[in-house]
Amino acid sequence: QVQLVQSGAEVKKPGASLKVSCKASGYTLTSYTINWVRQATGQGLEWMGWMNPNNGKTGYSQRFQGRVTMTADTSRSTAYMELTSLRSDDTGMYYCANSSLWGGPMDVWGQGTTVTVSS
Amino acid sequence: DIVMAQSPDSLAVSLGERATINCRSSQSVSSTSDNKNHLAWYQQKPGQPPKLLIYWASTRESGVPDRFSGSGSGTDFTLTISSLQAEDVAVYYCLQYYTIPRTFGQGTKVEIK
Numbered sequence: 480q481v482q483l484v485q486s487g488a489e490v491k492k493p494g495a496s497l498k499v500s501c502k503a504s505g506y507t508l509t510s511y512t513i514n515w516v517r518q519a520t521g522q523g524l525e526w527m528g529w530m531n532p533n534n535g536k537t538g539y540s541q542r543f544q545g546r547v548t549m550t551a552d553t554s555r556s557t558a559y560m561e562l563t564s565l566r567s568d569d570t571g572m573y574y575c576a577n578s579s580l581w582g583g584p585m586d587v588w589g590q591g592t593t594v595t596v597s598s
Numbered sequence: 599d600i601v602m603a604q605s606p607d608s609l610a611v612s613l614g615e616r617a618t619i620n621c622r623s624s625q626s627v628s629s630t631s632d633n634k635n636h637l638a639w640y641q642q643k644p645g646q647p648p649k650l651l652i653y654w655a656s657t658r659e660s661g662v663p664d665r666f667s668g669s670g671s672g673t674d675f676t677l678t679i680s681s682l683q684a685e686d687v688a689v690y691y692c693l694q695y696y697t698i699p700r701t702f703g704q705g706t707k708v709e710i711k
Contacts, residue, residue: 584638
Protein backbone atom coordinates (compact mmCIF):
# COMPACT_ATOMS: atom_id res chain seq x y z
CA GLN A 480 0.00 0.00 0.00
CA VAL A 481 1.09 3.57 -0.64
CA GLN A 482 2.96 4.93 2.38
CA LEU A 483 5.24 7.75 3.38
CA VAL A 484 7.50 6.99 6.35
CA GLN A 485 9.32 9.86 8.01
CA SER A 486 12.47 9.97 10.12
CA GLY A 487 12.34 10.14 13.89
CA ALA A 488 11.98 12.95 16.39
CA GLU A 489 14.66 15.63 16.56
CA VAL A 490 15.87 17.97 19.28
CA LYS A 491 17.89 20.93 18.08
CA LYS A 492 19.46 24.05 19.52
CA PRO A 493 18.60 27.52 18.18
CA GLY A 494 20.69 28.34 15.14
CA ALA A 495 21.18 24.69 14.17
CA SER A 496 19.92 22.96 11.01
CA LEU A 497 17.39 20.18 10.61
CA LYS A 498 17.00 17.55 7.92
CA VAL A 499 13.89 15.38 7.85
CA SER A 500 13.49 12.42 5.49
CA CYS A 501 10.35 10.98 3.94
CA LYS A 502 10.57 7.52 2.34
CA ALA A 503 7.96 6.46 -0.19
CA SER A 504 6.82 2.86 -0.40
CA GLY A 505 4.16 1.18 -2.51
CA TYR A 506 4.71 3.62 -5.35
CA THR A 507 7.48 5.27 -7.34
CA LEU A 508 8.65 8.53 -5.75
CA THR A 509 8.73 10.27 -9.12
CA SER A 510 5.01 9.62 -9.67
CA TYR A 511 3.95 12.39 -7.28
CA THR A 512 5.01 15.76 -5.96
CA ILE A 513 6.10 15.87 -2.31
CA ASN A 514 4.77 18.64 -0.08
CA TRP A 515 5.96 19.61 3.39
CA VAL A 516 3.51 20.92 5.99
CA ARG A 517 4.27 22.22 9.44
CA GLN A 518 2.03 22.24 12.49
CA ALA A 519 3.14 24.14 15.58
CA THR A 520 2.02 22.48 18.80
CA GLY A 521 -1.72 23.00 19.25
CA GLN A 522 -1.92 25.08 16.08
CA GLY A 523 -3.13 24.74 12.50
CA LEU A 524 -1.51 23.47 9.31
CA GLU A 525 1.01 25.54 7.36
CA TRP A 526 2.26 24.62 3.88
CA MET A 527 6.02 25.04 3.58
CA GLY A 528 6.60 24.11 -0.03
CA TRP A 529 6.85 21.30 -2.56
CA MET A 530 9.22 19.59 -4.88
CA ASN A 531 8.87 17.53 -8.04
CA PRO A 532 11.15 14.48 -7.67
CA ASN A 533 11.27 14.08 -11.45
CA ASN A 534 13.20 17.25 -12.12
CA GLY A 535 14.03 18.69 -8.70
CA LYS A 536 11.85 21.73 -9.29
CA THR A 537 10.74 23.34 -6.05
CA GLY A 538 8.29 25.95 -4.81
CA TYR A 539 8.59 27.43 -1.34
CA SER A 540 6.35 29.53 0.86
CA GLN A 541 7.72 33.05 1.28
CA ARG A 542 7.77 32.47 5.04
CA PHE A 543 10.47 29.85 4.65
CA GLN A 544 12.26 31.14 1.55
CA GLY A 545 15.99 31.29 2.18
CA ARG A 546 15.85 28.84 5.10
CA VAL A 547 14.32 25.74 3.51
CA THR A 548 15.63 23.33 0.89
CA MET A 549 13.66 20.38 -0.44
CA THR A 550 15.44 17.59 -2.29
CA ALA A 551 14.97 13.97 -3.28
CA ASP A 552 17.12 10.90 -3.81
CA THR A 553 15.14 8.81 -6.27
CA SER A 554 17.51 5.86 -5.88
CA ARG A 555 16.46 5.69 -2.23
CA SER A 556 12.81 6.67 -2.91
CA THR A 557 13.32 9.35 -0.30
CA ALA A 558 12.55 13.05 -0.13
CA TYR A 559 14.24 15.46 2.27
CA MET A 560 13.41 18.79 3.85
CA GLU A 561 16.23 20.85 5.35
CA LEU A 562 15.51 23.89 7.51
CA THR A 563 18.35 26.12 8.69
CA SER A 564 18.81 28.82 11.34
CA LEU A 565 16.30 27.14 13.61
CA ARG A 566 14.36 29.22 16.15
CA SER A 567 12.17 28.22 19.05
CA ASP A 568 9.07 28.94 17.00
CA ASP A 569 10.13 26.24 14.52
CA THR A 570 9.13 23.72 17.21
CA GLY A 571 6.31 21.50 16.02
CA MET A 572 5.33 18.57 13.86
CA TYR A 573 6.55 18.34 10.29
CA TYR A 574 4.65 16.27 7.74
CA CYS A 575 5.41 15.20 4.20
CA ALA A 576 2.45 14.52 1.93
CA ASN A 577 2.18 13.63 -1.73
CA SER A 578 0.03 15.21 -4.38
CA SER A 579 -0.41 14.67 -8.08
CA LEU A 580 2.21 16.11 -10.43
CA TRP A 581 -0.31 18.56 -11.85
CA GLY A 582 -0.94 19.98 -8.39
CA GLY A 583 -3.90 18.33 -6.72
CA PRO A 584 -4.67 18.15 -2.99
CA MET A 585 -2.30 16.50 -0.56
CA ASP A 586 -3.39 12.87 -0.44
CA VAL A 587 -1.13 10.41 1.40
CA TRP A 588 0.60 11.82 4.48
CA GLY A 589 3.61 10.69 6.47
CA GLN A 590 3.21 10.00 10.18
CA GLY A 591 4.95 13.26 11.10
CA THR A 592 8.29 14.15 12.66
CA THR A 593 8.35 16.00 15.97
CA VAL A 594 10.94 18.75 16.12
CA THR A 595 11.87 20.56 19.31
CA VAL A 596 14.09 23.63 19.18
CA SER A 597 15.37 24.56 22.62
CA SER A 598 18.53 25.81 24.23
CA ASP B 599 -1.70 34.68 -0.95
CA ILE B 600 -5.25 33.36 -0.75
CA VAL B 601 -6.55 33.59 2.80
CA MET B 602 -8.90 30.81 3.90
CA ALA B 603 -11.28 31.63 6.75
CA GLN B 604 -13.31 28.93 8.45
CA SER B 605 -16.34 29.35 10.67
CA PRO B 606 -17.04 28.58 13.38
CA ASP B 607 -13.76 27.95 15.19
CA SER B 608 -15.50 25.22 17.17
CA LEU B 609 -18.89 23.61 17.45
CA ALA B 610 -20.58 21.07 19.68
CA VAL B 611 -23.24 18.86 18.11
CA SER B 612 -25.37 16.08 19.58
CA LEU B 613 -24.82 12.54 18.31
CA GLY B 614 -26.88 11.95 15.20
CA GLU B 615 -27.33 15.65 14.50
CA ARG B 616 -25.95 17.68 11.59
CA ALA B 617 -22.65 19.56 11.75
CA THR B 618 -21.89 22.31 9.25
CA ILE B 619 -18.52 23.96 8.73
CA ASN B 620 -17.97 26.92 6.41
CA CYS B 621 -14.86 27.98 4.53
CA ARG B 622 -14.45 31.24 2.65
CA SER B 623 -11.52 32.11 0.41
CA SER B 624 -10.26 35.66 -0.16
CA GLN B 625 -10.44 35.08 -3.92
CA SER B 626 -12.06 32.50 -6.14
CA VAL B 627 -10.50 29.03 -6.22
CA SER B 628 -12.61 28.02 -9.20
CA SER B 629 -10.60 27.35 -12.35
CA THR B 630 -11.98 28.31 -15.75
CA SER B 631 -9.56 25.93 -17.46
CA ASP B 632 -10.95 22.77 -15.85
CA ASN B 633 -14.24 24.17 -14.48
CA LYS B 634 -13.41 22.80 -11.05
CA ASN B 635 -13.16 24.21 -7.55
CA HIS B 636 -9.68 23.56 -6.15
CA LEU B 637 -10.84 23.08 -2.58
CA ALA B 638 -10.30 20.12 -0.26
CA TRP B 639 -11.39 19.17 3.26
CA TYR B 640 -9.30 17.29 5.81
CA GLN B 641 -10.03 15.63 9.14
CA GLN B 642 -7.35 15.53 11.83
CA LYS B 643 -7.69 13.50 15.00
CA PRO B 644 -5.30 13.97 17.96
CA GLY B 645 -1.88 12.46 17.36
CA GLN B 646 -2.63 11.67 13.72
CA PRO B 647 -1.78 13.31 10.40
CA PRO B 648 -4.61 14.95 8.45
CA LYS B 649 -6.82 12.69 6.38
CA LEU B 650 -8.24 13.77 3.03
CA LEU B 651 -12.05 13.66 3.07
CA ILE B 652 -13.23 15.73 0.10
CA TYR B 653 -11.55 17.20 -2.98
CA TRP B 654 -12.81 19.27 -5.92
CA ALA B 655 -15.08 20.77 -3.22
CA SER B 656 -17.57 17.91 -3.38
CA THR B 657 -15.86 14.64 -4.40
CA ARG B 658 -15.62 12.19 -1.53
CA GLU B 659 -12.31 10.37 -1.16
CA SER B 660 -12.53 6.58 -1.45
CA GLY B 661 -13.56 4.99 1.85
CA VAL B 662 -14.96 8.17 3.38
CA PRO B 663 -18.46 7.61 4.84
CA ASP B 664 -21.29 9.18 2.87
CA ARG B 665 -22.40 11.22 5.89
CA PHE B 666 -19.58 13.59 4.87
CA SER B 667 -20.43 15.89 1.99
CA GLY B 668 -18.95 19.03 0.50
CA SER B 669 -20.58 21.83 -1.44
CA GLY B 670 -19.96 25.33 -2.68
CA SER B 671 -18.25 27.16 -5.48
CA GLY B 672 -16.04 30.17 -6.11
CA THR B 673 -15.24 31.55 -2.67
CA ASP B 674 -17.79 29.91 -0.35
CA PHE B 675 -17.70 26.27 0.65
CA THR B 676 -19.34 24.00 3.20
CA LEU B 677 -18.50 20.65 4.78
CA THR B 678 -21.53 18.86 6.21
CA ILE B 679 -21.58 15.85 8.49
CA SER B 680 -25.18 14.71 8.16
CA SER B 681 -25.37 12.59 11.30
CA LEU B 682 -22.50 13.11 13.72
CA GLN B 683 -20.87 9.97 15.10
CA ALA B 684 -18.53 9.72 18.07
CA GLU B 685 -15.60 8.92 15.77
CA ASP B 686 -16.10 12.23 13.92
CA VAL B 687 -14.71 14.24 16.85
CA ALA B 688 -11.74 15.97 15.26
CA VAL B 689 -10.44 19.22 13.82
CA TYR B 690 -11.45 19.90 10.23
CA TYR B 691 -9.45 22.02 7.77
CA CYS B 692 -10.15 23.36 4.33
CA LEU B 693 -7.31 23.73 1.82
CA GLN B 694 -7.11 25.64 -1.44
CA TYR B 695 -4.89 24.04 -4.06
CA TYR B 696 -5.63 26.60 -6.76
CA THR B 697 -2.45 28.62 -6.36
CA ILE B 698 0.94 28.62 -4.71
CA PRO B 699 1.33 28.94 -1.79
CA ARG B 700 -1.23 26.36 -0.76
CA THR B 701 -3.19 27.73 2.19
CA PHE B 702 -5.30 26.10 4.88
CA GLY B 703 -8.15 27.44 6.93
CA GLN B 704 -7.44 27.86 10.64
CA GLY B 705 -9.39 24.72 11.54
CA THR B 706 -12.76 23.95 13.14
CA LYS B 707 -12.94 21.74 16.22
CA VAL B 708 -15.97 19.46 16.30
CA GLU B 709 -17.07 18.03 19.63
CA ILE B 710 -20.02 16.10 21.01
CA LYS B 711 -22.64 18.10 22.90
